[in-house]
Amino acid sequence: MPSFLEISPDKLNRLIGTPGAPAIVDVRTEEDFALDPRLVPGSIRRTHADVTSWADSIDADAVVVVCQRGAKLSHGVAAYLRHAGIDAESLEGGFEAWIAGGLAVPEAKLPRRDAQGRTVWVTRSRPKIDRIACPWLIRRFVDPDAVFLFVPTSEVLAVGDRFEAVPFDIEGVFWSHRGELCTFDVMIEEFGLASAPLLHLARIVRAADTARLDLAPEASGLLAASLGLSRMYSDDLEQLEAGMLLYDAFYRWCRDATEETHNWPSPKKGA
Structure with a gap:
């Protein structure tokens, strides 16, 4: 003890x-x-x-x-x-x-850190699902101080090169889709984070991100909430901050609440 x-x-x-x-x-x-x-x-x-x-x-x-x-x-x-x-x-x-x-x-999987000790990542602007899920995973399980740069698709690789930022969720880079897996799946695997709750969340993210909503019944809700956030925020970093709470909730559901149900009206005492 x-x-x-x-x-x-x-x-x-x-x-x-x-x-x-x-x-x-x-x-x-x-x-x-x-x-x-x-x-x-x-x-x-x-x-x-x-x-x-x-x-x-x-x-x-x-x-x-x-x-x-x-x-x-x-x-x-x-x-x-x-x-x-x-x-x-x-x-x-x-x-x-x-x-x-x-x-x-x-440790070998972690990108080189900047002068402030932070990992720096770059991806396409106007994120929806994978580009919010991946930053959530990184900040919660890899580097709480990670920096995320959202830039036009055509500039992702050049910005990554000039600013020593690691590109993700774009074709032709290490941190991206592989076969049927989305970038979130890949990060869980490569970072050694394959816990049951995160794998459950990964299936939901993959279903919503790849338009295979049949993979997880919760995927439709994640898709709807993600698209709603993308309409609410024009600033990608503000959307990311709002999305952190969304993924916090989905993670806690995957970890602690999958067996809980909710009905209305509630059962009467003694029934």
Whole structure:
């Protein structure tokens, strides 16, 4: 059982992917990281020795610190962060405990980060489904600070080249449709995020994005809501922010509420 200065892997797993998830900081040594160069979803790498120089840059209400075994490095960094006024906990058992039952993102799959430590992505403007679903997945499970550039279709590759942004959901690039799979499917597979709830959500996204609504009964609702948002917002980034809530809701339904039904009028007491 974790102490009041620790969080269990199970509890952290329930928070990851939700709007209220803590920032996750991986402080494993280079030697330990080389043994398994994967990351707890959504985490960033920092060195424990430099904690006093980067502690003030953490923009989060709560932080979970991860080291190899949940011992001196994570507890020491968490203590420094608490000294800086940040609510910080150590991951119980560290990365070794996490990988025993949790998802992990291969570091080699992550794009090069910019000077601010953010991944930068570029895609076609006027997003509908895949180009909202993919940024949601990235921000919730890969890089909470990811930057998304929406540009004319004809300029996606050139902007990617000039601004070192990774193109996605456009023909001829790595992060795009593959056969019957949409880009959201591909990202789940490549980032090692194949949990049951995300795979369920992926089927809904694929059905709505590829006009195969028979694949999932919920796809019609996602399509309708997505097209409605595209009519409500002329600014793609504002639409993305609104779409984040939509996908938060669909994810929580896939994870927690698929067995729940709703009827009206409600059954009378004692009936």
